[in-house]
Amino acid sequence: KAGVTQTPRYLIKTRGQQVTLSCSPISGHRSVSWYQQTPGQGLQFLFEYFSETQRNKGNFPGRFSGRQFSNSRSEMNVSTLELGDSALYLCASSLAEKGAGSPLHFGNGTRLTVT
Amino acid sequence: GQNIDQPTEMTATEGAIVQINCTYQTSGFNGLFWYQQHAGEAPTFLSYNVLDGLEEKGRFSSFLSRSKGYSYLLLKELQMKDSASYLCAVRPYGGATNKLIFGTGTLLAVQP
Numbered sequence: 001k002a003g004v005t006q007t008p009r010y011l012i013k014t015r016g017q018q019v020t021l022s023c024s025p026i027s028g029h030r031s032v033s034w035y036q037q038t039p040g041q042g043l044q045f046l047f048e049y050f051s052e053t054q055r056n057k058g059n060f061p062g063r064f065s066g067r068q069f070s071n072s073r074s075e076m077n078v079s080t081l082e083l084g085d086s087a088l089y090l091c092a093s094s095l096a097e098k099g100a101g102s103p104l105h106f107g108n109g110t111r112l113t114v115t
Numbered sequence: 116g117q118n119i120d121q122p123t124e125m126t127a128t129e130g131a132i133v134q135i136n137c138t139y140q141t142s143g144f145n146g147l148f149w150y151q152q153h154a155g156e157a158p159t160f161l162s163y164n165v166l167d168g169l170e171e172k173g174r175f176s177s178f179l180s181r182s183k184g185y186s187y188l189l190l191k192e193l194q195m196k197d198s199a200s201y202l203c204a205v206r207p208y209g210g211a212t213n214k215l216i217f218g219t220g221t222l223l224a225v226q227p
Contacts, residue, residue, distance in 0.1 A: 004157070031213050042219035043158075043202065048212060056212045090157070094213045103148060103160035104213060 002027065004107035006091050012113045018079040021110045025072050025093030032074040033104060034066060037088040046089075049074055081114045088112075117141045119218035121203050126224045127193055135188045135221045137203030148215065149177050149188045150202040158202055161188070190223075198225045 005024040013019050025032050034046040045058040049068035066076040072093075078085055088111050092104035118140045127133040139147070146165040150158040164170055164179035164186060176189040190197055200222050204215040 033213055033215075035217075040219075043204075043215075043217035045214050045216070048214055056214050058214075092213075102213070103163060104215060105160070106150075106157040108155075108157045 004091055004093050004105055006089075006107035006110050008110060009108065010111045010113075012115060013081050014115055015081055015083060017081050018077065019081060019112060020075055020077045021089055021091075021112075023074045023076075023091030023093075023107060025074070025091075026095075026105055029093035029095050029105070030072050031094040032068055032072060033092045033094070034074070034076050035090045035092065036060075037090055037109070038086075043090065046076065078112075083114050086112060086114045117205075117207060117216045119203055119205060119216060121201075121218040121221045123219070124222045124224070126226060127190075129193055129195060129225055129227050131193050132189065132191050133193060133223065135190070135201050135203075135223065137186045137188070137218055139184050139186070139203070139205050139216075139218075141205050141207040141216060143207040144181060144205065145208060146206045147177075147179055147186050148204045148206070149175075149186075150204065152200045152202060152220070154199075161201075193225050195225050195227070198223060 007022045031050045033048040035043045037043045048056040052068045063079045068074045088109045090109045092106045120138045149161040152158040162177035169178045174191045179186045200220040202220045203218040
């Protein structure tokens, strides 16, 4: 079974631009979450989708948005990029609807550099 | 608030045993996870604890004390490939969410 796939692996953007990142979850997984990873802050939760509905959102500005499609694939968008948005963006999928012991399965991430 | 603490770095010797501690203060508790992350790679799931006690899985074991807000990951018979970052994560909420709160990770260096 294929794992979580994120594209692209690397991105370099300029301040003020916008970017869209893509995530394909493991087949059969309907829960998709996004995390931002930076050396100082670790993994910070961005948002979570289940069956095309956002059911949880982290403490990030409105420039960060996402969506999920009917095939469970997800995208996240960051508008008006700032230097501080440079990070590794990780997508994770999960089998269970209601958490419990079902782990998150992470993709390799998209490394975003804002110059 | 939500707070998860782990040591930033640890060093151990090949063949030895190492214990990585994690303490947490969260508004709720519905399980604790340990993940391993090699540089440039995805975090991979190691273990899950929701009840007090020890969960053993091969060379890796994880312990939880809910009353103390404390967990540790025990790695036995260390190998060079165990050099990685180890992430402690708490699921604070029940209900319909898979949201996890992560610590900043412990970077383990295994030396020959």
